[in-house]
Amino acid sequence: MAKMYLNRMIEDPDRTSRLIEIAQSSLQPLLKGAIYYTVPLTLISFFIGLVLAILTALARISSIKPLQLIAGVYVSAIRGTPLLVQLFIIFYGLPTIGIVIDPLPSAIIGFSLNVGAYASEIIRAAILSIPKGQWEAAYSIGMTYSQALKRIILPQASRVSIPPLSNTFISLVKDTSLASLILVTEMFRKAQEIASTNYEFLLLYTEAAIIYWVICFFLSIIQGKIEARLDRYVSR
Amino acid sequence: MSIKIQNISKSFGSFKALDDIHIHIKTGELVALLGPSGSGKTTLLRIIAGLEAADQGSILFGNEDITHIRTKERKVGFVFQHYALFRHMSVFDNVAYGLKVRPRKSRPSKKEIEERVYELLRLVKLEAYANRYPTQLSGGQRQRVALARALAVEPKVLLLDEPFGALDAKVRKDLRRWLRRLHDNFQITSIFVTHDQEEALDVADRVVIMNEGRIEQIGSPEEVYDHPNSPFVYDFLGNVNLFRGRLHKGKLHQGNFQIDAPEFSDAENKTAIGYVRPHDISIEKEENSKDGVSAVIKHIHVVGPIVHLELKRNDTEEYLEAELTKDLYNNLQLKTGEKVFVKPKQLRVFIPEDYTI
Ligand SMILES: Nc1ncnc2c1ncn2[C@@H]1O[C@H](COP(=O)(O)OP(=O)(O)OP(=O)(O)O)[C@@H](O)[C@H]1O
Ligand SMILES: [Mg+2]
Numbered sequence: 001m002a003k004m005y006l007n008r009m010i011e012d013p014d015r016t017s018r019l020i021e022i023a024q025s026s027l028q029p030l031l032k033g034a035i036y037y038t039v040p041l042t043l044i045s046f047f048i049g050l051v052l053a054i055l056t057a058l059a060r061i062s063s064i065k066p067l068q069l070i071a072g073v074y075v076s077a078i079r080g081t082p083l084l085v086q087l088f089i090i091f092y093g094l095p096t097i098g099i100v101i102d103p104l105p106s107a108i109i110g111f112s113l114n115v116g117a118y119a120s121e122i123i124r125a126a127i128l129s130i131p132k133g134q135w136e137a138a139y140s141i142g143m144t145y146s147q148a149l150k151r152i153i154l155p156q157a158s159r160v161s162i163p164p165l166s167n168t169f170i171s172l173v174k175d176t177s178l179a180s181l182i183l184v185t186e187m188f189r190k191a192q193e194i195a196s197t198n199y200e201f202l203l204l205y206t207e208a209a210i211i212y213w214v215i216c217f218f219l220s221i222i223q224g225k226i227e228a229r230l231d232r233y234v235s236r
Numbered sequence: 237m238s239i240k241i242q243n244i245s246k247s248f249g250s251f252k253a254l255d256d257i258h259i260h261i262k263t264g265e266l267v268a269l270l271g272p273s274g275s276g277k278t279t280l281l282r283i284i285a286g287l288e289a290a291d292q293g294s295i296l297f298g299n300e301d302i303t304h305i306r307t308k309e310r311k312v313g314f315v316f317q318h319y320a321l322f323r324h325m326s327v328f329d330n331v332a333y334g335l336k337v338r339p340r341k342s343r344p345s346k347k348e349i350e351e352r353v354y355e356l357l358r359l360v361k362l363e364a365y366a367n368r369y370p371t372q373l374s375g376g377q378r379q380r381v382a383l384a385r386a387l388a389v390e391p392k393v394l395l396l397d398e399p400f401g402a403l404d405a406k407v408r409k410d411l412r413r414w415l416r417r418l419h420d421n422f423q424i425t426s427i428f429v430t431h432d433q434e435e436a437l438d439v440a441d442r443v444v445i446m447n448e449g450r451i452e453q454i455g456s457p458e459e460v461y462d463h464p465n466s467p468f469v470y471d472f473l474g475n476v477n478l479f480r481g482r483l484h485k486g487k488l489h490q491g492n493f494q495i496d497a498p499e500f501s502d503a504e505n506k507t508a509i510g511y512v513r514p515h516d517i518s519i520e521k522e523e524n525s526k527d528g529v530s531a532v533i534k535h536i537h538v539v540g541p542i543v544h545l546e547l548k549r550n551d552t553e554e555y556l557e558a559e560l561t562k563d564l565y566n567n568l569q570l571k572t573g574e575k576v577f578v579k580p581k582q583l584r585v586f587i588p589e590d591y592t593i
Binding site: 131133134136137138139140141142143144147151152155156159 | 285286287306307308311312313314316318320321322323324333334337338385386388389
């Protein structure tokens with residue numbers, strides 16, 4: 001199959017130039033999809049998810065039983081069900097009981113809940129990895145719980161959690177493609193739409209894949225920079 | 237601020253870490269908690285700081301019952317056994333943070349904080365290190381940062397958990413003298429934990445000797461060293477020679493030698509042990525009286541102005557330790573292998589069945 005495809009390209013110069021033309025003309029809509037939807041969807045969901053994750057992690061390590069329970073059920077439910085099913089429940093399911101949410105907000109809710117659950121486990125482990133003595137030292141010089149958390153524990157925990165959180169972030173970039181299935185016109189949906197008019201599925205989906213790859217590549221460079229920065233002072 | 241520790245007990249599971257502890261500490265006192273590993277020193281200190289809750293009993297600072305008050309409100313300075321410096325902050329910030337996080341109305345201005353921090357860093361001789369991170373400091377320097385951090389919040393009570401534990405002998409000695417001066421200048425009440433008896437006896441006003449979660453003895457360094465009230469304290473504070481024998485009508489008999497023990501004048505033929513410090517053993521070359529024990533000198537170590545003798549008793553074959561001044565040693569002209577007569581100048585008799593250890 002692959003060979004046939006290549007052969008056809010080489011034997012048929014017209015087709016080759018047509019493909020190049022499609023690739024060029026589709027680049028703009030695809031990038032638009034990435035810039036207007038994929039990237040903002042990722043950033044907003046990750047930010048909300050991170051806040052949710054910190055709160056969930058704190059609830060799980062708190063000594064208040066009901067909080068522990070609620071947080072535990074939330075994490076378990078999200079991690080135990082497919083992301084796609086969650087998105088469908090929010091977008092196609094909720095209208096049944098009168099809750100109608102637009103595609104983009106639905107996607108943001110779904111992805112945020114997802115990041116919140118996964119990242120809370122990372123943050124919980126990172127907080128627990130900070131020696132108890134750091135809390136005690138903070139209390140002994142008169143800090144409150146929230147001061148100790150904000151100024152002593154989280155700064156140290158953040159260094160530990162950057163690599164696994166970067167993984168979550170990169171997964172999220174790719175998972176946003178699922179939003180295409182709840183009608184968000186992000187990059188992958190754009191690729192689908194264009195391909196359905198000219199039937200060049202391989203070309204368009206590959207083009208989308210390359211754009212995802214480029215985004216993730218830059219993200220891992222940024223991750224390295226952040227780690228180096230935090231390492232400066234938390235080296236042991 | 238005075239500290240009253242009243243019938244404090246604490247168990248971890250079924251293990252009793254502290255058992256009915258009572259200590260009253262006067263304002264301005266420097267008290268040492270001394271005891272073997274696992275005797276509950278850290279646990280007691282943590283309970284005083286509010287880092288651990290007691291199962292029973294109460295703690296008063298001055299007249300205020302603070303048993304149920306949180307650490308943050310107790311306003312104690314705590315120097316941790318393993319420093320617990322904030323690793324992501326410079327030395328300056330470590331010391332400054334206690335002031336920076338105060339509520340706005342009691343918080344000093346930025347400039348005042350800076351002055352105060354540098355004053356403290358000067359005090360601990362670390363001005364030049366203000367911008368370093370804890371990992372870039374030696375153990376002794378970290379220790380001093382921990383101390384400066386604890387002092388920055390102007391505590392009325394300073395608690396130190398083995399503050400000099402990880403340091404070498406010379407630095408320890410300098411630092412503990414320095415701690416004593418600092419304690420006096422700041423007019424605070426301090427409790428410090430140590431398992432180094434020399435350290436405790438050297439700087440503390442009073443020494444609390446702990447064993448297995450209980451207090452064995454409280455007293456001034458002289459009191460506890462010269463008048464231990466139990467075999468444990470005798471053993472724990474310095475070297476001691478044991479004279480095992482039978483106690484009968486105010487005398488401890490051992491073979492054909494006997495020593496007076498007047499406080500046991502009505503004892504009837506009981507097994508007993510006499511405890512004698514090495515420096516309370518006198519050495520004579522001739523048998524002047526009946527109560528000398530004949531022994532042979534096995535080793536002689538001269539350590540500065542003190543001479544340590546290791547002797548072996550001819551009757552029981554037990555080893556004894558004696559200490560004498562260099563002058564006396566020179567007068568006596570003692571030599572290894574020489575036969576001498578040994579006599580306890582001062583001894584304390586305990587009947588073992590009263591002290592099951
Ligand atoms: N959190 C805890 N859980 C269970 N047991 C504990 C706990 N903390 C202390 N213990 C036990 O209580 C006893 C007293 O401990 P503590 O740390 O007070 O001893 P310490 O006198 O400070 O000893 P060291 O000189 O070795 O520091 C020990 O046997 C210890 O194992
Ligand atoms: Mg200890």
